[in-house]
Amino acid sequence: MNTRIESEIPQEMRDLAPDFVKYGESILFEEVWRDPTLTLKERSLSTLSALISIGNTEQLPFHLQLAKKNGVTEKEVIALITHMAFYVGWPKASAALNIIMK
Structure with missing residues (x-):
């Protein structure tokens, strides 16, 4: 299950809050969602x-x-x-x- 979850975060939000976006994409959708427990x-x-x-x-x-x-x-x-x-x-x-x- 290495398929990446594609986020729909608008570019304006990416520009305004790049760390927020990075944490959501890399921690939430890559680490948390990829934990094999569930x-x-x-x-x-x-x-x-x-x-x-x-x-x-x-x-x-x-x-x-x-x-x-x-x-x-x-x-x-x-x-x-x-x-x-x-x-x-x-x-x-x-x-x-x-x-x-x-």
């Missing part, structure tokens, strides 16, 4: 759960695409969101479903 699919499901639970819909489109690349099916995402609705709240789950429908 599979990429497990990491994607965990990340989606975390984003939904805190209501961070801005990051969801990127992580939904990454989850798909990591083997998470749309059916699994829908099941995850349905499950999460009972633990983190219906509005947060509904907001995540709205992102998927776009």
Whole structure:
């Protein structure tokens, strides 16, 4: 699993905060995501759960695409969101479903 995770960080952010971008790309996506303790699919499901639970819909489109690349099916995402609705709240789950429908 040496495929690199392509970030979608805009050039403006790269210019403004190069260290922030470097840490995100080299530590988060290269070291943390590549730790073999969890599979990429497990990491994607965990990340989606975390984003939904805190209501961070801005990051969801990127992580939904990454989850798909990591083997998470749309059916699994829908099941995850349905499950999460009972633990983190219906509005947060509904907001995540709205992102998927776009």
